[in-house]
Amino acid sequence: MNFEARYEVVVTGGGIAGVAAALQAARSGKKTVLVEKTVLLGGLATTGLVYIYLPLCDGNGHQVTFGICEELIRLSLKYGPGEIPASWKTGSDLTEVKRYRCIFSPAAFMLALDEVLEEAGVDIWLDSLVCGVEKDAENHLTGIIIENKSGRGMIHGSRFIDASGDCEVARRGGAPCSASENFLSVWALQYHKDAAALSPGVGMYVGGCSAGGDPLDAETIARRGLSESDLKIEPGISGRKVTDFVLNGRRLLREHYRRAHEERGFDRNNLYALKLPAMAQFRKVYCIDGAYILQPGENQKCFEDSIGMVGDWRKAGPVWEIPYRTLYPKDGPLGLLAAGRCTSACGDAWEITRVIPTAAMTGQVAGLAAAMSLDAGVDPSGLDVQNLRRELRNLGFKLHLPEAGLEYA
Ligand SMILES: Cc1cc2nc3c(=O)[nH]c(=O)nc-3n(C[C@H](O)[C@H](O)[C@H](O)COP(=O)(O)OP(=O)(O)OC[C@H]3O[C@@H](n4cnc5c(N)ncnc54)[C@H](O)[C@@H]3O)c2cc1C
Known part of the structure; x- marks a missing residue:
């Protein structure tokens, strides 16, 4: 020691x-x-x-x-x-x-x-x-x-x-x-052009970005570069599991912003991730x-x-x-x-x-x-x-x- x-x-x-x-x-x-x-x-x-x-x-x-x-x-x-x-x-x-x-x-x-x-x-x-x-x-x-x-x-x-x-x-x-067991989801702080309106009284940020908590169809899962087993995490933990969970969460976030920019009329100046979680977001x-x-x-x-x-x-x-x-x-x-x-x-x-x-x-x-x-x-x-x-x-x-x-x- x-x-x-x-x-x-x-x-x-x-x-x-x-x-x-x-x-x-x-x-x-x-x-x-x-x-x-x-x-x-x-x-x-x-x-x-x-x-x-x-x-x-x-x-x-x-x-x-x-x-x-x-x-x-x-x-x-x-x-x-x-x-x-x-x-x-x-x-x-x-x-x-x-x-x-x-x-x-x-x-x-x-x-x-x-x-x-x-x-x-x-x-x-x-x-x-x-x-x-x-x-x-x-x-x-x-x-x-x-x-x-x-x-x-x-x-x-x-x-x-x-x-x-x-x-x-x-x-x-x-x-x-x-x-x-856990399921893959991720919250991040993001800048959103309508932050103040969406979050009155707080204003400077808009909630979290949650992607992946809802059931996804097979096509969407594949498009996000994931498999079924990435979404539902078996009980227990290991060093590898934590890393995979975190990297897969960020993959979901990238997909979330890509879609928002390509399909929902946002761009990288008015909707973007401001801060990523510094802890793996396992619930239990x-x-x-x-x-x-x-x-x-x-x-x-x-x-x-x-x-x-x-x-x-x-x-x-x-x-x-x-x-x-x-x-x-x-x-x-x-x-x-x-x-x-x-x-x-x-x-x-x-x-x-x-x-x-x-x-x-x-x-x-x-x-x-x-x-x-x-x-x-x-x-x-x-x-x-x-x-x-x-x-x-x-x-x-x-x-x-x-x-x-x-x-x-
Ligand atoms: C996606 C998600 C959304 C959630 N939403 C909500 C919500 O809206 N509201 C709500 O109230 N709760 C919510 N929760 C749950 C809640 O945030 C946490 O469960 C709660 O804050 C747990 O507090 P804790 O102190 O028990 O554990 P933790 O917050 O996990 O704290 C444990 C601490 O121990 C430290 N630590 C771990 N291992 C070691 C080690 N070996 N050596 C030294 N330090 C170590 C960690 O760094 C951490 O700081 C959510 C959880 C998740 C994952």
């Missing part, structure tokens, strides 16, 4: 889940490090150009998600344009004006994320790739191995939060994980097999160990309580918590846990559970969940549907 360092809480991945986890662990008084392989914070939400902060409400005027999730939605607008529509309180549909959500500038959000983490005293390590873990004989995680410009180093810690988006730490640590890759796996259809259901609630970003009505048991693996390693896309869910339930508000919420809870389990001298899996829930309520969380004026099924 070329270098080493020691922290109490070690967070892998500076996406929304990792940011929330590190913020909470540091605010709980723990010496905290956030390790990120790129030089930018926010993960898919910013470097991945996913700039829609999905709703904190149920679509019927009830806010269900609180805490750092709410702090971050406001920070996403601190240095950039956009508004949270006041009309979400009277809403009852999916449109932007009727839900507690917003569109933000990825760059502006990144500036605010650096600032809030530094204010909280989080030690940020950028351009540092987590590439291994260390465990002791009793299956406790004791360190992560990182590579950066200083060479290869060891970061020792007592609690580890996997917010890598694809269970990098959990898998290397031997935790059982589940994989999901790996999540841990937790002590509990959240199942499809488990909305409007009471969990005794609920650590917060999230709405369904696709439709008004469904609200999910998230059990604490989805944040730690059912069979070790010890000392590990998962956050964001890495928390335990399957099928349609993973659609709910993989998005920005849930990432912020589970990240904050993982940060708090890491700190509290350290103080209590127990593994996160042995933490008294009622104490954790009490602290969450002190932080402004509502944990069960009736607290938000909602009923169980």
Whole structure:
């Protein structure tokens, strides 16, 4: 090893889940490090150009998600344009004006994320790739191995939060994980001559360019230089798969602009790609097999160990309580918590846990559970969940549907 360092809480991945986890662990008084392989914070939400902060409400005027999730939605607008529509309180549909959500500038959000983490005293390590873990004989995680410009180093810690988006730490640590299939799609920021009209209040860019999410006929697939297997990506991941996914996405984009210029009356001066995603835009890759796996259809259901609630970003009505048991693996390693896309869910339930508000919420809870389990001298899996829930309520969380004026099924 070329270098080493020691922290109490070690967070892998500076996406929304990792940011929330590190913020909470540091605010709980723990010496905290956030390790990120790129030089930018926010993960898919910013470097991945996913700039829609999905709703904190149920679509019927009830806010269900609180805490750092709410702090971050406001920070996403601190240095950039956009508004949270006041009309979400009277809403009852999916449109932007009727839900507690917003569109933000990825760059502006990144500036605010650096600032809030530094204010909280989080030690940020950028351009540092987590590439291994260390465990002791009793299956406790004791360190992560990182590579950066200083060479290869060891970061020792007592609690580890996997917010890598694809269970990098959990898998290397031997935790059982589940994989999901994906489909080829790509979002990019683009200049469009009618940007201001198409995106009022934001103006400087027009949404993303999505190409390939819809079913394509065989002729179109061939014209884009792709095959069926390029569009539907089998579960699991490899270095080759990431590269193919990214290159095929860019192939779709080239085709998108070619067609827009040749067939839809645009030219390269009034419609063009402004920024490409710097992360592979897989939606779901790996999540841990937790002590509990959240199942499809488990909305409007009471969990005794609920650590917060999230709405369904696709439709008004469904609200999910998230059990604490989805944040730690059912069979070790010890000392590990998962956050964001890495928390335990399957099928349609993973659609709910993989998005920005849930990432912020589970990240904050993982940060708090890491700190509290350290103080209590127990593994996160042995933490008294009622104490954790009490602290969450002190932080402004509502944990069960009736607290938000909602009923169980
Ligand atoms: C095409 C697409 C559209 C989407 N649309 C929306 C939307 O409109 N709204 C919404 O709310 N959500 C949307 N999502 C989902 C959402 O953006 C993400 O799932 C969410 O932001 C995940 O946050 P996260 O923190 O769990 O993970 P990530 O954002 O994946 O963050 C993981 C971080 O870990 C870092 N990392 C990974 N491996 C390592 C390593 N080995 N060492 C160090 N660092 C590492 C990564 O660089 C990254 O910064 C979309 C996703 C996709 C793909």
